[in-house]
Amino acid sequence: MKYLKVIAFTHKQIELKELGKLVICEENLTDKLLQVKTAFGISELFYLATCNRVEFVLITPQVVDRQFAQNFITALGIGLCSDHLDTFLDGACFYEDKAALEHLLRTSCSLESLVVGEKEILAQLRKAYEDCKEAGLTGDCLRMFMGCIVKTAKEVYTNTNISKNPISVVSLAYRKLKDLKLCTNARILIIGAGETNRNISKYLQKHKFSNFAVFNRTVSKAQQLAVDLDGEAFTLEGLKSYNKGFDVIITCTSSVEPIITTEIYKSLLNGETTRKTIVDLAVPNDTAPEVLEQFPVNFIEVHSLNEVAKRNLQERYQELVHAEAIIEENIAEFLTMLKQRRIELAMRQVPEKIKEIRNTAINTVFAEEVQGMDQQSREVLEKVMNYMEKKYISVPMIMAKDILVNNN
Numbered sequence: 001m002k003y004l005k006v007i008a009f010t011h012k013q014i015e016l017k018e019l020g021k022l023v024i025c026e027e028n029l030t031d032k033l034l035q036v037k038t039a040f041g042i043s044e045l046f047y048l049a050t051c052n053r054v055e056f057v058l059i060t061p062q063v064v065d066r067q068f069a070q071n072f073i074t075a076l077g078i079g080l081c082s083d084h085l086d087t088f089l090d091g092a093c094f095y096e097d098k099a100a101l102e103h104l105l106r107t108s109c110s111l112e113s114l115v116v117g118e119k120e121i122l123a124q125l126r127k128a129y130e131d132c133k134e135a136g137l138t139g140d141c142l143r144m145f146m147g148c149i150v151k152t153a154k155e156v157y158t159n160t161n162i163s164k165n166p167i168s169v170v171s172l173a174y175r176k177l178k179d180l181k182l183c184t185n186a187r188i189l190i191i192g193a194g195e196t197n198r199n200i201s202k203y204l205q206k207h208k209f210s211n212f213a214v215f216n217r218t219v220s221k222a223q224q225l226a227v228d229l230d231g232e233a234f235t236l237e238g239l240k241s242y243n244k245g246f247d248v249i250i251t252c253t254s255s256v257e258p259i260i261t262t263e264i265y266k267s268l269l270n271g272e273t274t275r276k277t278i279v280d281l282a283v284p285n286d287t288a289p290e291v292l293e294q295f296p297v298n299f300i301e302v303h304s305l306n307e308v309a310k311r312n313l314q315e316r317y318q319e320l321v322h323a324e325a326i327i328e329e330n331i332a333e334f335l336t337m338l339k340q341r342r343i344e345l346a347m348r349q350v351p352e353k354i355k356e357i358r359n360t361a362i363n364t365v366f367a368e369e370v371q372g373m374d375q376q377s378r379e380v381l382e383k384v385m386n387y388m389e390k391k392y393i394s395v396p397m398i399m400a401k402d403i404l405v406n407n408n
Contacts, residue, residue: 006093006104040060109153252282
């Protein structure tokens with residue numbers, strides 16, 4: 001445990017837009033990591049890079065501090081100038097021993113994430129480890145630590161509500177839509193082709209919705225999103241003449257004036273009188289208040305979704321105490337397992353030694369007596385020796401583990 005070290009650069013100390021400068025190009029990643037692993041005499045190593053963090057996890061007896069990190073990052077050849085490197089080093093966090101394990105567990109459980117409760121970090125961490133394992137950068141120590149990390153994260157996500165309630169406006173908006181039980185061929189008009197609408201479109205496409213028309217001021221962006229959705233693309237002006245009807249409008253533009261006026265809404269209805277749904281994620285709203293007054297509408301808007309998001313986020317933070325208790329339990333369990341593993345490694349030569357003693361006894365010390373036995377007696381002797389060999393191997397191992405655990 002004392003050789004576990006972590007160098008962490010995260011969103012807590014460093015601006016997100018700056019963290020990207022620490023990311024190592026994928027095509028050079030393995031070579032660079034193998035190079036520094038050898039150069040610094042590091043036993044095991046893996047590297048994690050996400051939009052919120054860049055971390056290096058090492059197994060080494062060396063002191064890992066600012067000076068070590070400076071030499072280490074420089075040796076990676078990322079191409080940082082001295083000023084940038086100093087800024088990163090000022091924001092770096094260093095962990096070792098139990099604190100390093102606790103940090104990795106908190107990270108995998110998303111307690112250290114920009115958005116608490118987002119599960120993506122566990123998948124990212126597992127992939128980073130698997131990639132480094134495949135490259136020959138990791139070994140038995142990190143294998144054990146990773147087992148503890150995955151087990152703990154699964155327990156936190158399963159046994160607490162830390163990730164149960166969504167806190168992004170897009171996911172909340174989709175849940176509201178889902179509650180309306182729309183058929184998958186519902187006619188969906190998407191007004192605006194920015195990031196918010198692209199994200200909610202991914203939800204819709206994932207859940208088999210297939211009938212889309214996209215409107216945007218810049219028609220090329222509308223076309224790009226329409227191609228992804230296998231839909232049609234129009235300019236924003238095209239709303240005035242669109243006559244194919246609709247079931248849902250999803251709108252999010254940067255306009256300071258309403259896009260969906262009573263005139264445009266009435267035109268879009270194309271004579272239909274049934275209740276429609278508008279998902280308005282723009283600030284200010286793209287929907288004129290008069291539309292809601294004059295027509296039957298299921299209205300989902302960003303203000304109410306933000307209120308739900310705030311409540312859900314508060315509930316997630318309330319779950320932190322339960323998550324931290326699970327982490328502490330797993331650390332205690334892992335420390336016991338680590339002690340047992342040390343016994344296993346220390347006693348791994350016992351089976352070979354016992355086999356040597358057995359072979360010497362049969363083939364040298366008692367060779368004549370054994371040769372004088374009949375076949376049945378030899379078989380009985382073989383069974384006795386096999387039984388005793390197994391016991392001589394297992395009993396000392398079990399006793400040693402019990403003594404170590406009970407004395408600590």
